[in-house]
Amino acid sequence: MNSVVDFSHVQHEPPAVPAAERAHITVRGLHKAFGGVPVYSDFNLDLPKGRVTCVFGPNGCGKSTLINMIAGLIPHDAGDILFDGKTLQQTTIGYVFQNYREALFPWMRAIDNIRYPLKLKGMSEADCDARVQELIESFDVRFDLNRYPYEFSGGQQQLISIMRALAPHPEVLFLDEPFSALDYEMTLFIREKLQEIFQATGVTMIVVSHDLEEAVYLANHILLLTKRPTRVADNVFFDAARPRDLRTLSSDAFVRTKARCLDIFQNEVRK
Amino acid sequence: MNSVVDFSHVQHEPPAVPAAERAHITVRGLHKAFGGVPVYSDFNLDLPKGRVTCVFGPNGCGKSTLINMIAGLIPHDAGDILFDGKTLQQTTIGYVFQNYREALFPWMRAIDNIRYPLKLKGMSEADCDARVQELIESFDVRFDLNRYPYEFSGGQQQLISIMRALAPHPEVLFLDEPFSALDYEMTLFIREKLQEIFQATGVTMIVVSHDLEEAVYLANHILLLTKRPTRVADNVFFDAARPRDLRTLSSDAFVRTKARCLDIFQNEVRK
Amino acid sequence: QKMEKVTASWLPIMQTMAYYVALEEKLFEKAGIEINSVKFQNPNQIIDSLVSGQADFGPPGAAAGITALAEARYPGTFKVFGLQGGGIKVNMINDGLIVSNASTISSFKDLKGKRIGTLPGIQWKTITRYVIRQNGLDPDKDVTINEIAVPMHIPSLLAGSVDATLSLEPVGSIAVASGEAKRAMTNPVATFIADPFYSGVSVLSTKFMQERPEVAKKVVEVLDQATRMTNENFDKYRPIIAKYTAIQPAQVNLVAQPYLRANSELNATDIQSYQALVNVFEKEGVLKQHIDVKTLMLKPGDFR
Amino acid sequence: MKTAANPFLSPHVLRIARALIGPAALVAVWWVANDSAWVSNKLLPNPFDTFATLGSSLWSGSMTADLGATLFRTLYAFAMAAAAGIPVGIALGSNDRIYRTVEFLVDFFRSTPATAMFPLFLLIFGIGDFAKIAVAAFSAWLVVVFNVAYGVMNSRKTRILAARVMGASRWRVFRDVLFWESLPQTFVGLRMAVSLALVVIIVAEMFIGSTNGMGHRIIDAQQVFDLQQMYASILITGAIGYGFNVLFIALEKWIVHWAGR
């Protein structure tokens, strides 16, 4: 199985996918219903290793539900979710919750929140400190992290949440609308940071975003989901070279890809 | 006092402001500190009646704090906040919380959440029903509102929150990042809706947004705030005719205003 | 004829027997009295209800010691019109030193280094200490005194938590009937303090006597009559015990007959016996002043 | 994560089965303790004999009057406690200053045994049945007030703000937000209160004296050393308490459907 996505449900032509891509996460025959109403039924998906997949779809189509199931946070009714050779437990996961406010631990200072996954991995105090220092410098954090989460503004909390997810050098990074509360400047900044981290580490990234520009800018694959019952509308491939920058945004390929995604999306939503 | 904003702190030239604009909300000598660290000190502001003011500023600069103080939700340490001729209590306010998840009442069905402010105003059952029906049609809601808030996705919850704020025909409408969890299509849709409502009712609107395009598109005034200690960096006036549409977005005035705002913002943030 | 309403506070014990008989035989109704009967588990509450004026009299069985202690505190509030207990000479049981069947303890002298259970509160602790002292032991050094709730006496004995208990009837009768324990001594308190020994009294509140002397007089007469009826025909009345106390119908034949003294029968020996108990309290320092029980006893001239 | 559907082990059956493990374990331990020489079985009756006694007491109707009296008193006391406790709790919880002024009284009386206070209640409410009910109601009321106030004080502020900004009066915020926000904690309070009311009623029946009620039954059985009757009465008392709690759990599940979400 070399193709990145199972296209059995999709009528579009599969785009040319580099043969080197191996699936990191394989979803087969997934079923999930809430109170009897199915969200997913017989859903299949492959998420390629070392690539950025952006998930784009209408509100309530099940994006959060999907990545929650993959990360093992909520049970699925039937089907298999396989990680490349490892079990879920053996995989280091970074996860930024859509509901980031409730995901930070209010009983720990922000800095201890960031340090927490490192301590879970049994890292020494000194190593923890070094890693946190590294993150602070890398993200150019200017506010005092020695305060408690509830003392920060929404955007600041989201940044802390992202730093926590990145701290343990995850193999797979899930980001559920990571930019939703960030200011203009910060959004651009974190976007660049994520790209930088991706380039440096080749982490498998799954990003849920409602901003198509952002999604295409970051993505190798844009996974377009339909309304419920959710199917893959299309999986658009975007292979612009990295690092991408402002020029990428105005490149022809970018504009075309974005337009195509929008097209598919609007077709699906208006159906 | 006819000018919209007190420019005493601002070095920029005041833009030409139509003389017809009257201040709806007047803020004078506002002081606010958290744990001894000031967020606002001697802050002055006028928000014009029947206009859309978009507040744009970096994370943690105090946007939420400002509108919370104006709406009387958190106390301020010193200063006056005056409503045009009325008291705060006499003014019908619509408020969409940044933290919309925690602002809905989970013990009421979504539809009763929307109906709640109407019942508070002593509206009859029939009138309530009519108004809610009107909103459902106007927002083209296709999902079942007879469920409880926690059964909806983030974006759906935000939509419910917006509908609740609009239900009682508010005189002043505060929206704290109302689009942050909405999907692409929904964002465009709600944006148009807000514009429509504004045109129909002339409600005074204060919108916090991190999306400059959105902010400029909706605004009569773009209020640019600096980092803490927070001052008004500038108050940019944008008077494109309404209804605005896709053409507005590509108009010269729009692009210029947006660029100017971005310029001021980046100057301030990088300072 | 209009019925007079009178409130009685009583304890569900054997010594209250005459009151049960009066109720069963409808003696109060016949005397034109309607009784509001309030049951308590704690003798102090009987005194409290009399002091606060919520009850008019305490039928036989109100605690003798506590009444004397209360008199010291509220002089002139009560009048005693009957005594109840047991005696060696009259061969009626009031209390016993209870031990398990296998025990070798036969008197208080055997308690050196042992643990004894008694009733909770200062009254019985004082009596126990006094009796131990009378037996040549030091209550502080030689014997451990445990205050134990009445229902816990037999279980404590059987569980081996104490070596003996000084228990009021009917604990001894029930213990013996259960086949698990025996009386090492019968009426030890009478032996060491006064024979007969009275642990129960009947009390009137003086407020009641002053406000409704005729009714109060009738109450005394009714209970005197009931006391005589009980003493004469105790076995006939046994079945009603089960109705008023914890004793079950099958057990009514096991319990010992109490020594009940009507007001009209009280003699100098009875009053001396009561005085002896009060003197114990004084000697042990519980009563801070001397009390002459004669002033406490109801005299015909008290009804004005 | 997958659950296989088994027609014989439907979740409903499983749930009931699980609820029965607790009582079964209790009886098993009791039986073993009684059967072996662990404890003197003069002091611990055989469980099955005890159940037989319980059965015959219930069947013959001799227990019914006592059960009824205790139930009536408990429910009376609890109803007063809940009706007076919830509004007072909300009012206190919503105003930190008032709460601080009465906190002493609440904590003081919560820490004072109802039985020690009985002479006082006797003075105020007389020597009748009502004094017992009043003392239980007072104890339960303190628990309700304490828990409700706590629930209100620890509730999240956003919803209160949301109601305020919609123009809700103090009273509407009370009724429409604070009441609901504190409901999970209110249920804790109600469950603690109903158990406490039962306990205090039983204790009052035992130690203050009463002519009927389960406490009266227990103390009578204790006094004549009728262990089967005593444990049968304790069993039925505990079962009543459990029954009340089950009722409140069901109510809470149904009403506080948003808990934990």
Add this chain to the structure above:
Amino acid sequence: MKTAANPFLSPHVLRIARALIGPAALVAVWWVANDSAWVSNKLLPNPFDTFATLGSSLWSGSMTADLGATLFRTLYAFAMAAAAGIPVGIALGSNDRIYRTVEFLVDFFRSTPATAMFPLFLLIFGIGDFAKIAVAAFSAWLVVVFNVAYGVMNSRKTRILAARVMGASRWRVFRDVLFWESLPQTFVGLRMAVSLALVVIIVAEMFIGSTNGMGHRIIDAQQVFDLQQMYASILITGAIGYGFNVLFIALEKWIVHWAGR
């Protein structure tokens, strides 16, 4: 919204003043009740005489031994209850199935008066001091378990998920998330438990029998109608309970700083 700074009414002074209103009101009501003919003042002593008695009892040291005994027993019982109750509560609360199986036992024993259970404890622990401590510890333990389990069950799930996804083991989720999430409710439980432990110890000292302790003092004073001594003892008991609660309030304020945010 503006607060004027007043040097004489600093928030600190005001807070203390507010805390004193409660006791002051209590004494005032008591005084009036005693002074007027409301209730028989034979049974309700004068408050100031009572305070004088309290003072002299404390000063002469006659009360100290009893106070010490009760404090020791209460703290012993409470410490056992807390140490055993918090982990058990978390474990039960984090597993709905286990909780359902033991719910019966918790609710059953919570609804059974400790005093009625005393014969059983006597069987297990003997008549000594420890039986009283054990019965109080058991009662308090149930309250702790109940509240902690409740707190865990009602905690929001996102944080648990966050810890799980970071690879936290069951034990770490326990220690790092569930424990903290349930802390506000744990404090409710601890405050209820410490008051209950005190109450049960006093009741046991009063009715089960003891050679020392405040309960013993109360019953002795009651029997000799030394009302001042009796109310002085009750007062100091309630004050101890309040003291424990103040301690826990302060602890909670300090530890659960995120409450309501």
